[in-house]
Amino acid sequence: MKEQVAPAGSSAGEPPQHEAHLARLSNTPGRPSNLMGPAARLPLSRECKHYNSSYEMPDNLQKYWHQRYNLWEGYDDGIRMTDDAWFGVTAEPIAREVAEEMASKTKQRRHKPKVLIDLFAGAGGNTIQFALSGHWDRVIGIELSTPTLACAQHNAEIYGVSDSITWVHGNCFDFLNRLVNYPDTLDNSGGAFWDEGVDDIPLQRGFEIFASPPWGGVGYEGVEVFDMETMMEPYRLTEIAAACRPMAHALFLPRNGDLAQLASLVPDGHKTKLDVVQYCIQGASKGLVAYFPAQDDQDHGKA
Template sequence: MGQEQSVVEGVEAPSSSRVGSTPPRSPIKRAETALNTRIQPHTNRVTKKRSKRSRRDTSERKTIIVDGIPISFRRERLVSLPPLETEPEKTAMSIMKPVVGKLPLTDECLHYDDVSEVPQNLQKYFHQRYSIFKFYDYDIRLTNDAWFGVTPEPLASRLANDLPSHLYSTPRRTTIVDLFGGAGGNTIAFALSEKWEHVISIERDASTLACAQHNAEVYGVSEYITFIHGDCLDFLDRLKHHPETLDPSLREKCDMSKTVLFASPPWGGVDYKEQDVFDLSTMEPYNLEVLHKSCSPMEHALYLPRTSDLRQIAKLAPEGERIEVVQYCMEGASKAMVALIPEATPELT
């Protein structure tokens, strides 16, 4: 048995065996069982499934004697080949639908009653809470992140009244889509203006969207707003290129020739307050080029930092058109600017 043990340790991955005579089977079975336990699982798998494609440089044939029985072994070097590439499975896009009912308020949907409850970095916003939402005390809910992005109510109301709608525009505009709905500041103002047949608000964070629905109820306009839980750029791509993947109710409301888009994106990136002229290409996660390309060719309004580079905005004007830019101020201080970009007329070929 000492000889058998040394033979087993000297063999790495036998692929075949050949017995020269017909002895009792039990010693051979013992030897084969011991040898098979030394075979690496993946080597064994490759040998079985890819024997013809994976063998390379066969060498080192030897004959050994086990209990007087000659057994021939061959050791092979195996080169693992990469798996065969297969076509990615093509799956149909799911249907984007409006939110049915109300999303539940989560632990992130907060209402602060006293400044002592408020995180340090939000306290200045809490002191301005009645400018942000006039009815804040009626249980307005915000996530901590939403405090940074809510448009103050007086500004949101003025902006909603300024945007052209079907009341005095040609062609008629009947739908406004708030692409970055957030906690509902602008969306609620659009609904309160009574200028639109359809107000649609898109928000990808469930807790923030739950706040928006709750706040719209506080202001009594929730039934006039269609909420979508999803990504606004995905919505725009579907609207322009895959309308069949939108719920029929959304396709009906969002006729591209009758829809105005409103985008109040996160400004992110380099702190705009530290720049005399803010470079709109540094906005994160969506810069000016991405926003404009996603919204075109529809008419759209971009809510941007007050120090935005006007030269960058001017380049967005369609051929033969001009862009209107409005600076919005509160209490004598500029808060933001809004660029109104007209619908791009398809070029004649």
Template sequence: MTDDSWFGVTPEPVANQVAHDMYGTDQKKHILIDVFGGAGGNSIAFALSERWSRVISIERDPSTLACAQNNAKVYGVAPGLITWILGDSFEYLDRLFNRPEELHPDLRVNLDETVLFASPPWGGPGYRTDEVFNLYNMQPYNLEDLHTAYNRLDHALFLPRTSDIRQIARLAPPDRKVEVVQYCMEGASKAMVAYLPGKCSKALQ
């Protein structure tokens, strides 16, 4: 594990609970793209949940990606269940949505069967000190950057525990709701996840 990947890894109990909570999402959607794969904590939890037929994990740092691949072996993830991509997730999604013919056939997916999970970096002024964190100040990618890139599909955002819920609520499509869950360890919140419906998806009946 690199120093940076240790710092950014999701605690295993939290990753497992997030994977458990996403088990109940639309069963027609069986492909999950982890757009900030990091050292693989979330991707591995999703793969081991047996909910997804395929997990795609994207990481732009080769050393961190190598750690993730090794971690998947250590945890016994079946070969081929996770597709590893070394690259920029925003570039990948832009091609997937707009120019899929530019992608290798193995990297194309049916968008109607796909959801996104994003655990972005949490940099920016006030992240550690503000009582309520302004997500439009988050760096290097703020809430608008993330939502613009992801809003076509159902997506889950792993965010600081003090994130401004009002900002998240405004992202819901008309007549739809956003679910926000706080994830705790030993009585203290570690993060929140906002589960956002995509603008092209239909509400579950």
């Protein structure tokens, strides 16, 4: 179900100055002193599990057993996840629809972004579908947890898209801080992150972002309207959105997320309407995605 959310009459305030904001989120004051490059292939650890029956699962995961083929159509091919990843992985049909929607939106622009960055890659559910779409020259998946990233790399091999994905083991905001403010601190040897020429064009024309942040906090199913400033942990909605500007970005959020908060993120004076889509499986909403256009789309029409 798709909705369009008009800009709010009064915004939540201007985002912090971009460089300082990203530096704070990335815990990196000033210019990074080291190069950040692609992750090595990580070995699977004992935390990278493939369950063969619900009886093998912890009690709090057993309800997900019957959803395994919704989460991964190729589950029986040896998909691996950490126990925590069962809570956060996007169901494969939804991940595929999100990839198609993002591809459709970029096709409407004069300058199609060539690189898709998945800020919270998790076990790879969304990242893999972005790669399978074939729409972007390169997909970058960023994950902080070592065992979770090992699962994502393994799962990408099962789906046959390892060569289309560059994995990054680290803080996604550290990566963004480097991309926006210090691109020479990213090791792009051999075109690992982007092909020649992409770094010569504005960020919003070369890159776009997908983010499915951890929701945390109060159980979102227990509240009528989910406050994405106070209930989302460890990052607030405004922090994530500000970090993604000026690039187009799609945010996967709780199905009962506060639409007024989303509307407040559209800058004052802009006529752009925000597309918000509820994604469902068998009639049950699993979350909403808010699609924010690139900054120059908002300012001057399609970029």
